[in-house]
Amino acid sequence: MTSLDGLKKFGIATFAALALSSAASAQDREFGGEIELVDPDVFRVCADPNNMPFSNEAEEGFEQAVARLLAEKLGRSEVSYTYFPQATGFVRMTLGSNLCDVIMSYPQGDELVQNTNAYYRTSYALVYPEGGDLAGVETLEDEKLKDKRIGIVAGTPPATYLARAGLIGKAKPYQLMVDTRITNSAKAMIDDLSAGEIDAAVLWGPMAGYYAKTASEDYTVVPLVHESGGPATTFRITMGVRPSDQEWKRTLNRAIQQNQTEINDILLSYGVPLLDESDSPIEPSNAAAMTDDPVPSDGEMQKAPEDAGDAVEPEASTKG
Numbered sequence: 001m002t003s004l005d006g007l008k009k010f011g012i013a014t015f016a017a018l019a020l021s022s023a024a025s026a027q028d029r030e031f032g033g034e035i036e037l038v039d040p041d042v043f044r045v046c047a048d049p050n051n052m053p054f055s056n057e058a059e060e061g062f063e064q065a066v067a068r069l070l071a072e073k074l075g076r077s078e079v080s081y082t083y084f085p086q087a088t089g090f091v092r093m094t095l096g097s098n099l100c101d102v103i104m105s106y107p108q109g110d111e112l113v114q115n116t117n118a119y120y121r122t123s124y125a126l127v128y129p130e131g132g133d134l135a136g137v138e139t140l141e142d143e144k145l146k147d148k149r150i151g152i153v154a155g156t157p158p159a160t161y162l163a164r165a166g167l168i169g170k171a172k173p174y175q176l177m178v179d180t181r182i183t184n185s186a187k188a189m190i191d192d193l194s195a196g197e198i199d200a201a202v203l204w205g206p207m208a209g210y211y212a213k214t215a216s217e218d219y220t221v222v223p224l225v226h227e228s229g230g231p232a233t234t235f236r237i238t239m240g241v242r243p244s245d246q247e248w249k250r251t252l253n254r255a256i257q258q259n260q261t262e263i264n265d266i267l268l269s270y271g272v273p274l275l276d277e278s279d280s281p282i283e284p285s286n287a288a289a290m291t292d293d294p295v296p297s298d299g300e301m302q303k304a305p306e307d308a309g310d311a312v313e314p315e316a317s318t319k320g
Contacts (some may be wrong), residue, residue, distance in 0.1 A: 038241075038248045043071035044101040046094035049083035051184075053210035053270045057083060061105035062206070062270040066119075066263055082160040087122035095242060102252065106240035113240030116249055118268055119256045121275050122159045123223045123234035125195065128211050128217040134189050134200060139226045141165045151189040157231035158202045158224060159306060172198050186211055193196050193219070208272030221271070225279040233274065260287050 038044075045067050047055040055061035064079070071079045082100040084093045093111055096101050108118050130135040137144050140161045147170070152159050154173040162168045172192070174185040186207035192198050193218055205223060213220035224233045228303070239256075241249050254261065265288035269276055274282035 005181035012304045036245045036248055038101045038184055038245055040262070041077050043067055043074065043076040043078070044099075045079060045081050046090070046100040046103045047081045047083055048086040048090075051086055053206055053272070055081075057081075062272065065266045067102075067104055067267065069259060069262055070252070071261055073255055074251065078194050086275050092242075095240065098242075101241065101248065103240035105237050110240075114245065114249055115238040117250045117256055118236035118238050118271065119260070119263055121234065121277070122273055123225055123275060123279075124156065124202060125205045125273055126200055126202055126224055127190070127212050128200040128220050128222075129193075130220045135220070137200075138222055139204070140167065141225065141227075142154045145200065149197075151192060151198040151201040151203075153185055153189075153203065156202075156204070157233050158227070160230045161224075161227045161233075161293040162202070164230065179291045184218060186247075190215055190219075206270070206272045209273050212274075213271035221273055221281070223273045223275060223281070225275065234279065 045055075045064070047061075047063065049055075049057045052060065053062050059081075062080075067079050081102075082094050084090050091103070095103055095113065103113060106115060107114055108115050121310060126137065126140070128137065134144050134148070140158065141164075143167065148167070149170045149172055150162060150167055151172050151174060152162055152168075153176050155176045159168065159171075162171055174184070174189055186203050189198070189201045189203060190211040193201050194215060202224070203211070205221075209221050212221050229235050239252055240251070262285075264274060264282055265285055268282070268284050268288065277284055312313045
């Protein structure tokens with residue numbers, strides 16, 4: 001993945017000036033000489049307007065479901081969104097401009113934002129038709145993949161393993177940097193898999209799981225946790241806040257810890273392949289398993305009720 005541009009830290013004077021115009025809605029806490037400008041009443045989220053399964057303007061994404069959960073737990077009156085495509089300038093135009101207070105998914109260890117504790121761990125994944133001749137494949141070096149045409153997002157870590165396995169020559173590349181308002185590489189790849197234009201797809205786990213789950217055909221989604229000797233394929237995902245917002249970070253850390261099971265169930269309902277620290281899959285809680293409600297396809301997703309209860313940048317990450 002390409003590296004992110006550094007975000008200039010806001011100075012005391014900037015925060016002070018902004019605080020004068022928004023004191024009524026800002027938390028007046030100080031840490032290291034800087035004022036936290038987190039709204040105490042509204043859970044303000046920085047989000048992409050059209051990037052399922054993460055978020056969209058219809059509020060159908062799993063980031064938005066998690067935001068509603070945490071807003072309720074933290075006693076916020078509502079959730080609001082500042083939308084901007086997750087491309088270059090996203091952090092600067094949203095969190096960095098104090099228009100919102102949290103980016104709901106951010107890779108652990110990136111210095112452009114301050115990270116909360118990780119609230120999920122996942123990996124890139126291989127997707128192929130269920131019950132076909134690729135059944136049982138768990139690694140990109142499996143002999144069954146020889147002579148297969150595999151979809152890959154250019155510039156992502158699994159491309160290295162495809163090249164090493166001699167599969168890159170026949171691979172079909174998809175764009176990494178796209179305007180999500182116009183196109184979606186993950187959906188395009190699964191559509192091509194359904195049409196038989198490719199034999200398998202390699203995608204960032206949340207996208208792989210969601211688009212495989214909402215497709216009309218049955219697909220197997222295999223987290224790529226057995227690749228070695230190359231770039232990381234598994235990542236911890238945090239929430240991103242401003243470097244000055246130390247108390248806000250601690251508040252979110254407590255909320256994540258106290259509601260981890262419910263957060264897991266939300267992510268699993270969207271097909272996200274969750275992994276524990278031993279790379280074993282995380283299963284739904286007993287309450288979630290009893291409902292067994294599949295996630296609807298795009299356009300059919302309903303908002304959850306208001307009272308419902310290693311750091312290499314992954315494909316889903318935002319840009320500076």
